[in-house]
Amino acid sequence: MEIKNGIILMERFPKFNYMITLGTGFSKFDSYEFIKNYHDTIPALKKDLIQLIEKDAHMFLPKGYLNKP
Numbered sequence: 001m002e003i004k005n006g007i008i009l010m011e012r013f014p015k016f017n018y019m020i021t022l023g024t025g026f027s028k029f030d031s032y033e034f035i036k037n038y039h040d041t042i043p044a045l046k047k048d049l050i051q052l053i054e055k056d057a058h059m060f061l062p063k064g065y066l067n068k069p
Helices: 029-035 043-056
Strands: 006-013 017-024
Touching: 006 029, 006 043, 017 043
Parallel strands: none
Antiparallel strands: 006 017
8 A cells, every 4th residue: 555654533432432544655744744734624624534434333333332422
């Protein structure tokens, strides 16, 4: 896959956590600079990605875990 750099976005809930790994093959990717530049939009990005993942997460979590905390 030639993944060289990336970031991990994490959202913690009382009963489980979502961890989303975003990787890139761009060797000069600076995660600190990315977070600094997009600090205000990262929460919206995490929320959108979690909504996408949540639809399939029920297959991996015991019943009742996806109830909103």
